[in-house]
Amino acid sequence: MLNRRNLLASLGPAAGVTLVSPAFAPLAYAQAPAMSRPTAFAFSFLGLDGGSLRLAEHAGKPILIVNTASQCGYTPQYAGLQELWKRYRDKGLLIIGVPSNDFGGQEPGGPAEINKTAHDEYGVSFPLAAKAEVRGAQAHPFYKWAALERPGDGPRWNFHKYLIGRDGRIAAVFSTQVEPTDPKVIAAIEKELQ
Incomplete structure (x- = not known):
């Protein structure tokens, strides 16, 4: 032996x-x-309509990652996220919506229903990931990483926002109640775009 x-x-x-x-x-x-500890650039999401959203392809640029839901009282935040996207995408900001059914069962549908809400009702043109869990043992690896990076700052409801800095670390976290166009969100994005 x-x-x-x-x-x-x-x-x-x-x-x-x-x-x-x-x-x-x-x-x-x-x-x-x-x-060295991994950064957000180590992760990727499946796209809602196929393909892959590899964060490494956006290394050196800020990324706003938001867990979304189609049947939530906060679903109108899609409009604010789209406004941010139009305002900052040419300056380097990436926004990724991550549909999740984790909170209140408010994202029960599949890609067609999610697209209908996001694209048809709110005019969303930023990338959407495939539906994923954002908390618990089955959470997407990005969300497990974020929970380790910022304990206690994880999603408690839909439309929780992580701003990933140009260095791939979490630069800021914004709760559900903070609108995408809130001056605090804009200031944090603009700081990362400098």
């Missing part, structure tokens, strides 16, 4: 494996580079 040490020793330098003597292990680990 081959144990791990013998297996690694049998691979040897030809396989790129170097064993560190226990006496030198602290020194070897002290010199090892620290693992």
